[in-house]
Amino acid sequence: MKFQAPKGVSEYFPPRSRAFEWVRESLIAPARLAGYQLLELPVFEDTELFTRGVGASTDVVSKEMYTFQDRGGRSITLRPEGTVGALRAVIEHGLDRKSLPVKIFYSGAFFRAERPQAGRYRQFYSVGIEAVGSDDPALDAEVIAIADNGFKSLGLKQYHLEITSLGDLASRAAHRIDLVKYIAGLKLDEATQARAEINPLRLFDDKREEIRAFMAKAPLLLDYLSQESQENFAAVQRYLTHMGIDFQINPRMVRGLDYYTGTTFEFVHDLLGAQSGIGGGGRYDGLMKEIGGQDITGIGFGLGVDRALLAVEAEGLLKGDEFTSDLFLIPLGEDAKSRALLLAAEVRKFGHSVEIAFGDRALKGAMKSADKSGAAYVVVLGDAEIASATVELKQMSTGSTSSVTLTSLPQALSLALAK
């Protein structure tokens, strides 16, 4: 029996796992610098949390959730997104009873039972932030800036930011009436018809030419925004411009989660395939209340770590980021091997990475491993070295060596590496 990973999961192993780590940390760093703090969350929650929070009519909830019964007969679901679980924790632990806004970030795996494809996985990784308890449009702008900083810090260039406003409840209700009226004039197949009934905005996202052409003249939600929503959206744009963040307004942008209101945004990469969204988010006015909390608003985003890595690779930003050790120790003989274990520990105390040649291989073979490991320096430890308490510190790139006493090896390595 040959085991395989479950269908559609993303896995990272050396050497690419190193790039994955780097991408994830880079996306989180700007949030830390802006005062967001870690919220470590469970990957599964009460199923009802998602059906209520994300919305039962969404595709995510209606057909993409990993749901199962636990041993107590409770219905459990692997989290398909991060916001709802984060807010649940905020409410449950009373984080919103302190000074507002609550600012938290999270990172981890999410699950959706979709058909996998390039950039779309059944288990994927996201980092996200949520700021709860303030409706200041400057906060909207800062949240967007944090996401943008993350992408920029990776060196990404070929992406763009799309924003829109979904307005408040009254704005959306007024628009929906006219949009439904307009759509009634189009003959739709059954599936599309059903989709339109659940959320007519979805048609804006249809990729079929005839539907796109038809929707090009459909009434836009942006034209129905209330005075307050308009002013709010204008302010967000002003702040973004002020910070030098490029964006384009996409009045046809559609998000798949029901809870979004007001400012909504998406980062789209130009070199990825069909799954080009590398991050997105928005404001959610009614969500806290919907899942049992105070009636306060919040805003957040989720950034796709898997997709950001694909984007980084597509832009060719990963050259020469291989893992290498500082020192490779080659013991010759049993006595040397025991000493090498201690010596390695000594050198590691100085913060240097040290590998040991295992397996009693011939020196030549061990040197080859040292070479392949990419180690900067090599030390051979044999009877002669032990007797004299002196080793040759060899720099692999040049082949040059220098004599170093065993006791001063850590310091000598520090000096050599600092050059």
Place this chain on the structure above:
RNA sequence: GUGGGCGUAGCUCAGCUGGUAGAGCACUCGGUUGUGGUCCGAGAUGUCGCGGGUUCGAGCCCCGUCGCUCACCCCA
């Protein structure tokens, strides 16, 4: 859930109109005694995704099945 493409050594792939498998890279060992990268030599490695069928004979043909992949849908 729907459609297209593909499944041969660890990786990338070749295998002509059917005659039971190969290359490159990687890997291991060696090229005189304890110093790598080049070069040379030797070696190990595959139920040719799986199951049926046609055939004297199938990696090559047919059917089924599983898997991977890309796209639709949807989204990170």
